[in-house]
Amino acid sequence: MKRTALIFGIAAITLVGCKNGEKKEASSEKSLETVDSAIVDSHNSENSLDWAGVYEGKLPCADCEGIKTVLELKSDKTFTLSQTYLGKPEVENEFTQNGEFVWNNLGTMIRLRSESGHFQFKVGENQLWMLDDQRNVIAGDLAEMYILKKKVE
Known part of the structure; x- marks a missing residue:
């Protein structure tokens, strides 16, 4: 019984860790897109x-x-x-x-x-x-x- 609880605990920690990693990757990609669009669009009144x-x-x-x-x-x-x-x-x-x-x-x-x-x-x-x-x-x-x-x- 303890062995089964230990396996479920490890599995739960692994799943939570993987989901956090996916969120961080998506967040990083989104911030890069924002930076890229700011760099690419350099239009202003003068030009x-x-x-x-x-x-x-x-x-x-x-x-x-x-x-x-x-x-x-x-x-x-x-x-x-x-x-x-x-x-x-x-x-x-x-x-x-x-x-x-x-x-x-x-x-x-x-x-x-x-x-x-x-x-x-x-x-x-x-x-x-x-x-x-x-x-x-x-x-x-x-x-x-x-x-x-x-x-x-």
Whole structure:
């Protein structure tokens, strides 16, 4: 009787051990698939989108009707940014900046380099989202006003 109990005990331990091994193998294969798909799919805004072009929008303004903003991104990574303060006297209400822009390491955001300041944008399909100082998309009631739409030519 003891011999039979011992044989059943060994058999049970062997079966449990084999099932755990199968789970570990399946888990390992699944994690490898996840890693492989992340490596293979290296598409980002910089290399997958037609980002060069003219983007327009009306940014919020504390003491005017809004800031008409026109940003041209050129394929040589230069830009022209024009901003017009709406509802202000025409004397000195329009500002234009030229400069270069750089992509972040992930190829999802750009930073405009100019003498008067740095603007940052998340680049999406036919639109740019203005980012705050912490590189976050601006949220809240006025969030839609911080999006520049690509002008269709």
